Amino acid sequence: MSPIASYRRLLQLAGPTYVLVAFIGRLPLAMSQLGTLLLVATASGSYGLGGLSAGALAVANAVGAPVAGTLADRVGQRHVVLIQSLLGAAGLAALVAVVHADGADALVVLTAAATGLALPQVGPLARVRWRPLTRTTGAQQRRLVDAAFSYEGAADEASFAIGPALVGLSVAAFSPSGALLLAAVLLAVFGSAFALDPSARLAHSDVHVEASGRLFGAAFVVLVVAQVTIGSLFGATQTGATVLATDLGSPGLAGFVHATLGVGSALAGLATAYVPERVSHERRALVAAWALLVFSLPLLLVTTLLSTTATVLVLGLAVAPYMIAVFSLAERVVPPSRIGAAMTMLASATGLGYAVGSSLAGRLADASGATAAFGVTVGATVVAVLLMTSQQRRLRAASEPASGPVSLPTARTRTLQPLP
Structure with a gap:
C-alpha cells in the first residue's frame, strides 16, 4: 500500500470530521504557553512574572498529562478528555479574569498552573485511537498504524507552528486576552468534540485487553x-x-x-x-x-x-x-x-x-x-x-x-x- 493510499484509507476509516476535530483540538495547548506569557507580561509589565506563569502552566501540564493518560486507560478517554476540555477552557478564562482583576502574583501563577494541569494532551491520545480504528484492515494494519503515527507527528508539529501564529494574530487584532479566550473557545468546542467522538469508545474497548x-x-x-x-x-x-x-x-x-x-x-x-x-x-x-x-x-x-x-x-x-x-x-x-x-x-x-x-x-x-x-x-x-x-x-x-x-x-x- 502506497503512502498516499494509506493516508486515504485512514481518512476513510476515521472520517474527515474526526481528523479535523483532532487537529483543532490540540491547538489550544499550543496557544496556551505563549498566550499566558504575553497576557501576564503585558498586564504586569514583568516578563519575569509572565515567564514564571507560562512555565508553571507548562510544568503542571507535563505532570498532569500522564495521570490523565492513565485515567483514560482505566475509564476511557471520553469522560477524561471531556472533563479536561471544559475545565481547561474555564481555567484559561479564569486566568484572563484574574490578570485583569490585578490579582496577586501568586494567584496568577497558581491559576496558570491549575489551568495547565487541566489542559488535555489531544495529540498523544489521538495516537491511541488509530490501532482500534484500523483493527478491521487485517494484514494492512501495521502499515496503516505506522502511517497514522507519521501523520500525527506532522500534525503535532503543525499545531505548534499554527498555535503561536494564532496567538500573534489574535494579539494584533484584539489583545493577549483575546488570544487566550480564543484558545478557551476552541478547547471547549473541539476538545469536547474529540472527547465525544465514537472513536473514544472504540479505543476504550480495545485498550482493555489482556x-x-x-x-x-x-x-x-x-x-x-x-x-x-x-x-x-x-x-x-x-x-x-x-x-x-x-x-x-x-x-x-x-x-x-x-x-x-x-x-x-x-x-x-x-x-x-x-x-x-x-x-x-x-x-x-x-x-x-x-x-x-x-x-x-x-x-x-x-x-x-x-x-x-x-x-x-x-x-x-x-x-x-x-x-x-x-x-x-x-x-x-x-x-x-x-x-x-x-x-x-x-x-x-x-x-x-x-x-x-x-x-x-x-x-x-x-x-x-x-x-x-x-x-x-x-x-x-x-x-x-x-x-x-x-x-x-x-x-x-x-x-x-x-x-x-x-x-x-x-x-x-x-x-x-x-x-x-
Missing part, C-alpha cells in the same frame, strides 16, 4: 529519555533564536525563526510514511538522531537571522522522523492497556526537556550569547545519538513481538488488568 509487562520497562525508559533530548533541543533552539534576534534588534522575529522548525518537521513527518516497512523503527530513530546532530552543527556558526532560519528549517527535517520513531516504538513496547499513559508520558518528557533546555541555554546565553545557547541544542543531539546507538539491541528486542500485523483480542476475550 496484557503482560509493566509500563516502566527498560526500553520505555530509553524512549522517555529520547523525548527529553528532543524537548531540550526545542527549548535551547528557541532560546538561542530569541537571544540572537534580540541582539540584532528584531526580537519580534524570534517566534518566526523557531516556527520554521515546525514547518520543516511537519513536512518530514508526512514524508516518513514513504520509508519502507523493512526499515525498523529503532533504525529510523538512529538515522534521525545522526541527522539531528549534523543539521544542528551550523547553528554554532550562524550570525544572521536569515542563516539561522535556514538552518532551523533544515534541522526540522530530522525532528519529526525522530519523534515518530520514538512514539511508534512506544506503541509496540508497552502493554496495550497502558498505551494512553505511555503516549502522554512521552509528551510530558518533551515538555520537561523543553524546560531543561531553555533554562540551561538561557544561563549560558547570559554569559556567552546565542552561540552558547545553540551549543545546548547540539549537546542534546549528541545525547540522542549516544542513546540510540547504544540501545539498538534493547529496542529491537522489546519491539519484535509486535513487529508483524497487529492482532487484537475481541471484546469477548478482553479483561481489565490492574495497574502495576
Whole structure:
C-alpha cells in the first residue's frame, strides 16, 4: 500500500470530521504557553512574572498529562478528555479574569498552573485511537498504524507552528486576552468534540485487553529519555533564536525563526510514511538522531537571522522522523492497556526537556550569547545519538513481538488488568 493510499484509507476509516476535530483540538495547548506569557507580561509589565506563569502552566501540564493518560486507560478517554476540555477552557478564562482583576502574583501563577494541569494532551491520545480504528484492515494494519503515527507527528508539529501564529494574530487584532479566550473557545468546542467522538469508545474497548509487562520497562525508559533530548533541543533552539534576534534588534522575529522548525518537521513527518516497512523503527530513530546532530552543527556558526532560519528549517527535517520513531516504538513496547499513559508520558518528557533546555541555554546565553545557547541544542543531539546507538539491541528486542500485523483480542476475550 502506497503512502498516499494509506493516508486515504485512514481518512476513510476515521472520517474527515474526526481528523479535523483532532487537529483543532490540540491547538489550544499550543496557544496556551505563549498566550499566558504575553497576557501576564503585558498586564504586569514583568516578563519575569509572565515567564514564571507560562512555565508553571507548562510544568503542571507535563505532570498532569500522564495521570490523565492513565485515567483514560482505566475509564476511557471520553469522560477524561471531556472533563479536561471544559475545565481547561474555564481555567484559561479564569486566568484572563484574574490578570485583569490585578490579582496577586501568586494567584496568577497558581491559576496558570491549575489551568495547565487541566489542559488535555489531544495529540498523544489521538495516537491511541488509530490501532482500534484500523483493527478491521487485517494484514494492512501495521502499515496503516505506522502511517497514522507519521501523520500525527506532522500534525503535532503543525499545531505548534499554527498555535503561536494564532496567538500573534489574535494579539494584533484584539489583545493577549483575546488570544487566550480564543484558545478557551476552541478547547471547549473541539476538545469536547474529540472527547465525544465514537472513536473514544472504540479505543476504550480495545485498550482493555489482556496484557503482560509493566509500563516502566527498560526500553520505555530509553524512549522517555529520547523525548527529553528532543524537548531540550526545542527549548535551547528557541532560546538561542530569541537571544540572537534580540541582539540584532528584531526580537519580534524570534517566534518566526523557531516556527520554521515546525514547518520543516511537519513536512518530514508526512514524508516518513514513504520509508519502507523493512526499515525498523529503532533504525529510523538512529538515522534521525545522526541527522539531528549534523543539521544542528551550523547553528554554532550562524550570525544572521536569515542563516539561522535556514538552518532551523533544515534541522526540522530530522525532528519529526525522530519523534515518530520514538512514539511508534512506544506503541509496540508497552502493554496495550497502558498505551494512553505511555503516549502522554512521552509528551510530558518533551515538555520537561523543553524546560531543561531553555533554562540551561538561557544561563549560558547570559554569559556567552546565542552561540552558547545553540551549543545546548547540539549537546542534546549528541545525547540522542549516544542513546540510540547504544540501545539498538534493547529496542529491537522489546519491539519484535509486535513487529508483524497487529492482532487484537475481541471484546469477548478482553479483561481489565490492574495497574502495576
